Amino acid sequence: MPLLREHGDAVEADLAYRGFDLLDLWRGTLSPRKVDILIRGLPPDSATRQSLNDGLPLWRQTDFILADLVDATAYETWVIANKDLERHNRKPMPEPYPRPGLEVKKKITAADLAAFRARTRR
Structure with missing residues (x-):
């Protein structure tokens, strides 16, 4: 075994x-x-x-539900805090609570694209 x-x-x-x-x-x-x-x-x-799982406990369904509640609360707080502001004055939206297996996507910058082109040129 x-x-x-x-x-x-x-x-x-x-x-x-x-x-x-x-x-x-x-x-x-x-x-x-x-x-x-x-x-x-x-x-x-x-x-x-x-x-x-590399020493980390697996998430139960209730853990995912709690993470969803954290995200919903953060979003609602953001909406209320920014409701009377012009679009260009608004704070950025809150990041979602991290969940196992769901990595936050990194924004691609011009430097990332240039590095990719340099690596893939023949």
Whole structure:
């Protein structure tokens, strides 16, 4: 099991927390299928899932909903603060709350384009 070779400590900790001894797998009293089911059923904030995700817990649906609420609140605050201002006097819109897997797109500048052209010229 490659998962146990790379993340064995985290798996062992999660199984022990749930009342299972990983050594029972080698003793023959815990089947590989049962270990697989236990690992697949781990919550997003478990040690194993964090270990698989570079030490960061996976987001739950409620985490995404809270991020959406933060964004909505920031946007509404921005709208209210800028409602009586001319377009050229308005502050920039707030950046969205960072979410895992969704990197903020960088604005491309003239220097970026020149560097790209220099790299791709033949």
